[in-house]
Structure formats: structure tokens, C-alpha cells
Amino acid sequence: MKFKRSERIVYMTSYLLSHPNELVPLTYFVDKFGQAKSSISEDVQIIKDTFIKEEIGTITTTAGASGGVTFKHKMFYKEADQLISQLCEMLQEKERLLPGGYLFMSDVVGTPSLLNQVGKLIATMYMDEELDAVVTIATKGISLANAVASILNLPVVVIRKDNKVTEGSTVSINYVSGSSRKIETMVLSKRTLPEGSKVLIVDDFMRAGGSITGVMNLMNEFKATVKGVTVLVESKEVKNRLIQDYTSLVKLSDVDEYNQSFTVEKGNCLEKFSK
Amino acid sequence: MKFKRSERIVYMTSYLLSHPNELVPLTYFVDKFGQAKSSISEDVQIIKDTFIKEEIGTITTTAGASGGVTFKHKMFYKEADQLISQLCEMLQEKERLLPGGYLFMSDVVGTPSLLNQVGKLIATMYMDEELDAVVTIATKGISLANAVASILNLPVVVIRKDNKVTEGSTVSINYVSGSSRKIETMVLSKRTLPEGSKVLIVDDFMRAGGSITGVMNLMNEFKATVKGVTVLVESKEVKNRLIQDYTSLVKLSDVDEYNQSFTVEKGNCLEKFSK
Known part of the structure; x- marks a missing residue:
């Protein structure tokens, strides 16, 4: 199954929102979408920037082999x-x-x-x-x-x-x-x-x-x-x-x-x- | 402020997920993004298709002046x-x-x-x-x-x-x-x-x-x-x-x-x- 960027973003946004305060390995998305890590990182960056701009919450990225993303709800x-x-x-x-x-x-x-x-x-x-x-x-x-x-x-x-x-x-x-x-x-x-x-x-x-x-x-x-x-x-x-x-x-x-x-x-x- | 499609999709996905079983007027997104109704409708269609494909829930679209979209969580x-x-x-x-x-x-x-x-x-x-x-x-x-x-x-x-x-x-x-x-x-x-x-x-x-x-x-x-x-x-x-x-x-x-x-x-x- 092939996923467009917009589809990936819908899924990733929805997944992160329903898994707050949890380290989600980047490889989870890489495997799910059969996409290079660099593309997934770009997706995450778009979500991260919009979450800040729209005051939805924060996304922290951890580098390394066990790296991943952690979403936290935040109210401003x-x-x-x-x-x-x-x-x-x-x-x-x-x-x-x-x-x-x-x-x-x-x-x-x-x-x-x-x-x-x-x-x-x-x-x-x-x-x-x-x-x-x-x-x-x-x-x-x-x-x-x-x-x-x-x-x-x-x-x-x-x-x-x-x-x-x-x-x-x-x-x-x-x-x-x-x-x-x-x-x-x-x-x-x-x-x-x-x-x-x-x-x-x-x-x-x-x-x-x-x-x-x-x-x-x-x-x-x-x-x-x-x-x-x-x-x-x-x-x-x-x-x-x-x-x-x-x-x-x-x-x-x-x-x-x-x-x-x-x-x-x-x-x-x-x-x-x-x- | 100008929004890219991917940014709109992050926001709309997140908004719909946190407003289940609620009729959201399309004009809400139209006004927020200063974008034509047709573009917003396309955004909604992408989210809708992905929600079905990924078994996240359903989106119903109501036409007309008072029309809008209703998201419902659904488990398959x-x-x-x-x-x-x-x-x-x-x-x-x-x-x-x-x-x-x-x-x-x-x-x-x-x-x-x-x-x-x-x-x-x-x-x-x-x-x-x-x-x-x-x-x-x-x-x-x-x-x-x-x-x-x-x-x-x-x-x-x-x-x-x-x-x-x-x-x-x-x-x-x-x-x-x-x-x-x-x-x-x-x-x-x-x-x-x-x-x-x-x-x-x-x-x-x-x-x-x-x-x-x-x-x-x-x-x-x-x-x-x-x-x-x-x-x-x-x-x-x-x-x-x-x-x-x-x-x-x-x-x-x-x-x-x-x-x-x-x-x-x-x-x-x-x-x-x-x-």
C-alpha cells in the first residue's frame, strides 16, 4: 500500500494525539508507511510546527537508535x-x-x-x-x-x-x-x-x-x-x-x-x- | 498567515478528533485558513479517506448553507x-x-x-x-x-x-x-x-x-x-x-x-x- 504525505500526516497526527506522553519510535512510522526515515522526519517536523503554531501541544524528538517522538498536550x-x-x-x-x-x-x-x-x-x-x-x-x-x-x-x-x-x-x-x-x-x-x-x-x-x-x-x-x-x-x-x-x-x-x-x-x- | 495543505490537515485532523459527534461548519475552516471552500472540501476528503482506511472513524459531510462535517470515533x-x-x-x-x-x-x-x-x-x-x-x-x-x-x-x-x-x-x-x-x-x-x-x-x-x-x-x-x-x-x-x-x-x-x-x-x- 502506498501512502501520500497528506495521508501519512493524517494518520501520524491522529496517532500522536491518542498516545500522549509516550515515546513513539520513528521506526514505527517508517515500517508502517514503508518510507525513508528522512521523509518521516519531515512529516514529524510539519506536525510539530503546526502543533506549536496552533497551540495544540509540543513534540519532542529524541535522536539515536532508540529515538522517537513524544507528544505532550499543552495549554497556553x-x-x-x-x-x-x-x-x-x-x-x-x-x-x-x-x-x-x-x-x-x-x-x-x-x-x-x-x-x-x-x-x-x-x-x-x-x-x-x-x-x-x-x-x-x-x-x-x-x-x-x-x-x-x-x-x-x-x-x-x-x-x-x-x-x-x-x-x-x-x-x-x-x-x-x-x-x-x-x-x-x-x-x-x-x-x-x-x-x-x-x-x-x-x-x-x-x-x-x-x-x-x-x-x-x-x-x-x-x-x-x-x-x-x-x-x-x-x-x-x-x-x-x-x-x-x-x-x-x-x-x-x-x-x-x-x-x-x-x-x-x-x-x-x-x-x-x-x- | 498563510497555511500549506499539510498544515491545514494537521489542524483539521486534530480539531475533528477532539470534537467528536459534533457538526463542524465548513465555514469554520474556510474562515480560519482564508481558503476557498473547494480546497477545504478536498482536505476533508483526504482526512475522511484516511480515517476509513486506517480504521480511525467516520466523517459525514452535510451539504447546504448550514452544512459541515461530523466526525465519529468508530472501532472495527x-x-x-x-x-x-x-x-x-x-x-x-x-x-x-x-x-x-x-x-x-x-x-x-x-x-x-x-x-x-x-x-x-x-x-x-x-x-x-x-x-x-x-x-x-x-x-x-x-x-x-x-x-x-x-x-x-x-x-x-x-x-x-x-x-x-x-x-x-x-x-x-x-x-x-x-x-x-x-x-x-x-x-x-x-x-x-x-x-x-x-x-x-x-x-x-x-x-x-x-x-x-x-x-x-x-x-x-x-x-x-x-x-x-x-x-x-x-x-x-x-x-x-x-x-x-x-x-x-x-x-x-x-x-x-x-x-x-x-x-x-x-x-x-x-x-x-x-x-
Whole structure:
């Protein structure tokens, strides 16, 4: 079968996009297309240049016998800023306020096209970290964690707050919920996370940070290194937050349940993007 | 800015892949590239032909003023068969058997690259159905549902089994767990699913089908039409299954906890693919 350059480019673009953060040997394309390495290299160069120009992502070329190309999704400042503004606008809708000062967000974390964008944004912040897994807490963090992990090509590890875990032996810790001051338990199956992993923690909502602190303690039990913490929404009201070093996409403040009013503003994550 | 054909093709391929099941007006590309409609149509034709040849998916062109192109991911028989074989092999590992006849599958549903393939397979089966949402049950179904929904460009609706639902008013039903015969509750926030929606139900594991029957009853409360039910793994042991019409990727049988043995074979989903 003979392939034209344009056909090769369609296939290679599609292949690289669906294999992010993975070293693809040039020989894979050379063999597939029965084409000289020099032609394939030219194809890669065209894709690489267009990915940069159109702000799709980056392609790194490694030389040598075991050489190849690695594609990484990347979001640039402008797109990140637009996405955060869109999120703020969506979350600002009055009907979202729920009893207890929570925000209705199921539609946000339930919309894959939006969530994939959010995943790309979060992944971009930790693109240069060496990571082994994305860790989250059931239930609402899962979709977000999947979106991030899919971009980074990493496994997702789900910590649960119930004990209906049918995943073999588990490690559990008690933690104090920062806002309600109640003692709760979180559980992680031993097999899901190898000891000594480097992890990124992702969750949908952070108030005082009790859950996240719990996750960090649980990570200690697994001798894991926490390389970063990101939440979709943080509540700004909290004075003595249990954790300090995290990024948020959106900040919620001035919650007045009586008047059904609240303020949504951009979180600190844009600081991680160069303009 | 001037674009070469090869550059246009990189961008258009990448754009279509990240906007599945969405009508993209040809004018979007015409305006972006400042190019005649005829050239853009030729570009689309090249992408379309390569997507078919390389079994990536399908592109439908709609003519007229409001015309455009719609990309759909599609998995073909050969790839589906290979994927199911791979799943069988993975799940057949002896150490996966857990007390109670469960299988350890967290690594499977926690690996995005694999899960995206599984999502593509499931999505392909329901590609021609008119659907409004993918419905699943927390916790382990969520990742799978996200993978399917991402391919179909549909929202995910998560039913929960606990009452810690901070999503506004809810509808709940009691159901009888088919295997344990215990009465349990499942809960869905009213806002997450508009009345009269057409849904696809997705879950990770089905034994007697009690949970799925519960989901179907809950869908009745939302006046939803269930267009399909798919599970990753079904347990073949069950004689009087509560539901009959479903597809499974993998079947589990001959579970012998004493000898730590069991059999994994292909489910019925391949019947939905034409060879």
C-alpha cells in the first residue's frame, strides 16, 4: 500500500494525539508507511510546527537508535485564561448555590468536552514533573482525575470514604473534616498504588482542606511523594486552611445562603502559565 | 498567515478528533485558513479517506448553507476482538480473585489509555442511537462512563448509593441487591438528568443485575428511555438474571474461591460488530 504525505500526516497526527506522553519510535512510522526515515522526519517536523503554531501541544524528538517522538498536550496562557473565565461565568449562576454553601457542579464535571479542557489545563501545570499516578477522592473527583490522567497518560487512583471496597486488603486513616470537625475515614486498596509513587492530587472542591490533608497522610502510609495538589473550586472563606501549597481554578467567596448570593473569581492556577 | 495543505490537515485532523459527534461548519475552516471552500472540501476528503482506511472513524459531510462535517470515533471488528482478548488475558491473572467472587479491576478502570479503547468499543455499539446521556453507578462505573461519554460527546450522570449527595433535591429508590438479597438505596440528583432523556447505562460489573434493575426503575422516575445497557464484566454463574437485554465485554465463570480459580471469556458484545 502506498501512502501520500497528506495521508501519512493524517494518520501520524491522529496517532500522536491518542498516545500522549509516550515515546513513539520513528521506526514505527517508517515500517508502517514503508518510507525513508528522512521523509518521516519531515512529516514529524510539519506536525510539530503546526502543533506549536496552533497551540495544540509540543513534540519532542529524541535522536539515536532508540529515538522517537513524544507528544505532550499543552495549554497556553490565552486558552487557559479563557477557560477559567468560562468556568467562572458558568459557576456564577445563582441557582447553583446549595444548602451548606456547596455549589452544584455535577453538570460541569459531567460534561466531557469541558472536562477534557480542564484536564488539559491541570495537566499542563504539572507537565514537567515526573509523576506515577493521579490520586483523587470518590465520588466527584473521579471524572476530573480521569480527564487529567488521560492527558498525562497516567493511572488514576481512587480513595474511597466508605468501606464497601471490594479491592482486596486496604489501608485506612481517620481524618478530621476541616469544616464540620467530624472524624471520618478514608480507604485505599493496597494494590492500587505501588509504594514510593510520585503523585498528583486532584479534587473538585476544597473548603478547609481536611480531605486533602487526609489524602496526604494516607499518601505517607504508601511512602508516596505528593508533587502537587489541584482543586477545581476552593472556598475562600476559610481562614486557617490546613494546607497551603495548592492550585485552584476558581475561588468561591461571599457565600450568603439567606440572600442566595456568592462570588466566583479566578483561582491562582494562571500564575503557573507564562503569558 | 498563510497555511500549506499539510498544515491545514494537521489542524483539521486534530480539531475533528477532539470534537467528536459534533457538526463542524465548513465555514469554520474556510474562515480560519482564508481558503476557498473547494480546497477545504478536498482536505476533508483526504482526512475522511484516511480515517476509513486506517480504521480511525467516520466523517459525514452535510451539504447546504448550514452544512459541515461530523466526525465519529468508530472501532472495527478486528480491533474490538483484539481489545476483548487483551482484557480477557489481563483479567485471567490468578491474583485478581477477591473474597466474595469479585475481581480486582481497579487497575483496568484506572488506566486511561486502555479505558479510552474500551470507551470507543462501547460507544461504537451505540453510535447510531440517539442518546442524551450516559448513566452509571458510583464508584467504579464512573471512569468507564466518562470514557464512553467522551467518545460520544455526551454528559455523564452518576447515581450514588450513599446519601452524602450535595447536589440539591434528589430522587431515591430502594432496590434488592440480586446476589446478597439486601435492600439498598440509590439516589440521583433531580437536576442532573432532564425528564424524558434517552440514556445508555454503563457499569463495571454485573452479577444478578439488581443494581442495573434499580437504575432502570430510577430511570422510570425520570421518564427516561433506556437505549442500552453495557457492562465491562458479567458473572455467568447467575441463573435467573433480573435483566436480559444487555451487552458485556467479558464473562466471568467457574469461580472457585477455595482453589482460587476462575474462567474469563469473551462477552456477547462482539455480536454487535460486523466482521
